[in-house]
Amino acid sequence: MAKTIEEIASELSVSTTTVSLALSGKARQYRISMATEERIKAYAEEHGYQINHTARSLRLQRTDTMALIVPRLSNHFFASLAEKLEIRCRDAGIQLFVSCCYDNPDTQLQLIQNFRQRNIDGLFVVPSNPQIPEKANRFFKHRMVLLDRDFGLRDFPVIITDNKNASISLTEKILANNAKAAGETEILFLAGNPDMPSIKARISGFETALKGKKIPEKNIRIVTVPRNGFNEGTEGMQAALAAKKAIPDILLTSSIPVFEGALHALKQQIGEVPATMMLATFDDHTMLDFLPNPVCSAKQDSDHMIRAAYDEMEKLIKNIHAPQTHIASLKIIARNMV
Amino acid sequence: MAKTIEEIASELSVSTTTVSLALSGKARQYRISMATEERIKAYAEEHGYQINHTARSLRLQRTDTMALIVPRLSNHFFASLAEKLEIRCRDAGIQLFVSCCYDNPDTQLQLIQNFRQRNIDGLFVVPSNPQIPEKANRFFKHRMVLLDRDFGLRDFPVIITDNKNASISLTEKILANNAKAAGETEILFLAGNPDMPSIKARISGFETALKGKKIPEKNIRIVTVPRNGFNEGTEGMQAALAAKKAIPDILLTSSIPVFEGALHALKQQIGEVPATMMLATFDDHTMLDFLPNPVCSAKQDSDHMIRAAYDEMEKLIKNIHAPQTHIASLKIIARNMV
């Protein structure tokens, strides 16, 4: 084991108070003499003293630890959130636990309980259903910031993106580039879990944008799948192709994994992704730049989201109860189109 | 605050010993009566008792906490490692800290010190240089598993992939599909930080595979860049194009970010990624399926790596000092080629 404050104290024939104060930089405040302070610091340095954070946490009732629960890290958007939040926390002296719940409410609840037992100071969570925050609140009296999904819980800070408007922009952008006659355009929106508010908003924006666009009702299809995953994207596209022989001219997807799954199904079923098919998706990925198709994506502003999320958490830590909903705007990125 | 064992004890007029034993499932072992055990458990349940992990950790000198340090989570390979390791740890009752060091040795050292102070039980790290493990070992007496990079430190468990052989396979695969005459084939390998053993092995495999392949020396270019990043990929490709007017017929890259950066540069400089250019990269990505080019990738077996890593850590925790080097094999995935 490493040296303790008590050992240092006895070896230097001073009290633990003195050592503690010197090492925590409170020497001035408590009028420890410069000489003593220096002597202690030098000795600690020499022997590689490392504070025991566990003991400190127990005493201070604060662990300088927070947690982030996301569905998956293999979804680049969440990985990016995690990366940025971890760095933001670290800058504040907080270490971050990162967990994946696969959008399973039971797993999420278990994680929350686990984090409660570990006395984390705050929780960032992408809630998998509207009940989670209420339940979790028994444990974290409002030391909780909700990310990415707005279930209308105004009692907590919520950080989301402007999905409806982005969906409108995305749809309009792609329609503006559509070479086909409106009457003959087949358009398909493949959307993950429609119970999620973010997905609801994306669908709603899509419908809004299509109003009065002269595309016949029968040519517009919205296929929802239970999750925003690759397999679900594949299955959704298979189902869509089976239901109607026509291959869509325009494909929108609600996330990158669904996008990938859908294209995978296309390759499987018809041997290729027709190069003229217009593609649009929520979230962004560099690889989209290299597809031959016209591709349009809606990139979330994860920097903004994390900044807002941490700011809200700081308010909670300071016991300021004024939860705000932050709506970050998305950026539409178009490739191979005007 | 939540109820403590002491409160429960006094409210039920039993001792803290009894409560502790009942709640930790050691009632049988210590011959607590069934009746008492049930009474305590029911009471704890009813009042939502949550163990205080901090206090427990202090007492047990064990936090049931580990940490993973990777360069970035925005690199899908590392995100995938993190996701899998977190789940593996959680199954074992361990919660995982995940941190990004951006391959900065100072950051990495700071993180390691921080984790030492937090008394984590074990550290998984992608070392950013060969000195890190030695330095970190002052803190973690061999409770450390090294991932992805083999600096030849046989004193620690190391989990890597068989980069050299994969590089040979990758190169041979793409050459076998090369339609051009060997004498006229321009081949470029764009490789991230050549100080990293993984990159060294990839370069070496590339060179080995090219021996006796009749491609003239002057047509083979290896451009190294300081990091396995997008920007570095872009700059590397720009440099390659500037140095020689010829656009390579075959492009290999050492990672997905470099791959993306390189293709980005191509689009910028010559307006497109020629559809006949043969592409090969280490690591894998679903999106590669959708490029029009012949594309070949070497996918790491992250499941295997994480399993091995955790097994090695378990040995260390049990004070079995028999560090092994695990070499996971890669899978070559070919698209638009035979």
Added chain:
DNA sequence: GTGAAAGCGCTAACAT
């Protein structure tokens, strides 16, 4: 079958 008590390492109010 159950209880008393020490002690993990730290902080900070209070005493000197």
Added chain:
DNA sequence: ATGTTAGCGCTTTCAC
């Protein structure tokens, strides 16, 4: 300017 000490909540040895 520095020292004494209680106590954060838990586990476990030893005593009864």
